[in-house]
Amino acid sequence: MSTYIELEIQNLLNQGSDQNIDLAEVATRLVSSIESSPDHFTLDNITALSRFLIQSGNELVLVEFVLRHLENESFPIPWPYFLEALSAFSEELDEKSVRALIDGIEEDGAQEEASRSLALRQTIQSLGEWRSNRKYKIHKDYLNNKRLLLDQLITLRTQQLYEQEKSLLARLQKLYPGDSDIRREVNEHKQRYALEILSRRTPRSRGVKTEDFSPKDPETEQALQVLMQSMHEHAETDPSMAFDFAIAAYMLESYEDALSLLSFSDESETLIWFRLEVLLKCRRFVELLTDLAKVEVVFAHEPETFFATAYLRAQALWGLGQKHTAIEVMEGLLAARPHYRAASALLSIWGGQ
Template structure:
């Protein structure tokens, strides 16, 4: 039984004593009819018990007495209507007007919204439910956006374990969401590519990967469909929710659709996060000259933080290395390693570059 635990224990105790159901109903009603104040949880438990016991007539009479005494502050109009429906086919207009007036006065729609017939009869209850649904959808969207941003942050800083945990949390919370499914698919393909690259060429050069990598016709067809889907969605979001273009860019980046990713991030509202995501896209697509120019723009226009300073040095080093300026790149990484040795596997990268 949902509701008040003490009432549930009391009813159970009366059953244990061998009392009949009729006697228990009478004792419970007699006790609470004497109360000057009945809490919402107590009212809910009494309603549940009497309905389950098959005595909606007793519940209806009990509610009438409570109304007369005004003993239930947050009156459960939904439960009241449920009891009334058990023995009367329709609600008189006068009683409906009383319910509607009381609801408009106290705004206690929650219990009333549990009665489908009241929802259909009283517009304010329907509006309340619509508002609750919108609030729920808004909160879920905010949660999803936050988790996708966290996923991108973990991916950006190569926090593999945290990335996996965040993705699994997204899958658990939004199992039917198309965007989450696409992120999951991209994550699985990324892991498969990493495994294959280690097996086929353990020391493959990042900077030639995008130039020589080939896909099967089936993969190309799948990527083409993804590109089309993302492009269609971006047109809709640019009008309805431009802030969501940031997350859509992350999705495109997961599938290594670099040109599309740049188009999307340029359409998104400009922010600290979007500018750094653009830097990562330029890095991943090996556009090193554009990356250096973009880093200069970020440093000039955006407020710096320790994390952004480290990111700038790291990406600048990668750009110089990609342009063949090995010594400058190593010097930059060494300065970064002196401050934060564990930053994005900096020490391992220095070792690799020195021996390349």
């Protein structure tokens, strides 16, 4: 709102509370104050005045005010508010008056501005067409502005201006919330930043190479299968052995069997933590994240819970492809415990990948 109008309204309302002046009198005095000097006829002042008159129920005051200055070429006609005020007297508008309104709007080039009003849409048929044109222009401007900003984003990315790119992405997210193109650019930016962090943390001279595993021997596989079946049968009849069997299966890298064997054992704190490790090995990342949330509540009183769950959560997020978030979690873990060697080593491995 115009500062001048805001101060005038506040001053008049304060006087009104002291002198029992009603809103109608405040509206009249406000119009007189505006008319006291041509310098007050700015777009901000007239718009603010019109909004106040509409909201205070003084439509007639606004209509009379506009009509008095209609011939003044320097007077900015508040078309949407003027139409709103006229709608209170729509029954009195004849065809000649409607034609005069349309001519006035067109001469003023204010079709787009007038179409902001939903009033008189039945009386002035042209308002519908103007409103459609306005929506089309807004949509076109929306797409053009988005394209220009995305082009600017590419330029910043090419020049590797990370902070400027980040700032522009934040602006784009505010301007176009929920836009799939913007969301994709944000995710790509986070991904590149995550990989950059890893490249800085990982020594160039020390790459981590993936081992070449040879296919397992069929006879060994068959023997392992027989062993696992026997373990399941014994665990079912003697649950007290289930946990030991699960550890054995884990050491033999038969992780799904280890998870299955744990279901026969009574729940304990040791079993809960071991099961989380097994879920990670089984690549059941969503199930692991769900169980981690429960574990954090159950063992919240233990100081090591935060570090253990954060370490597992980062690995689950990485497995789900949320690499930026995974690195953020691991960085937070290292910030709290700089000498957490397992976390530092894992970041180096990710960097090598």
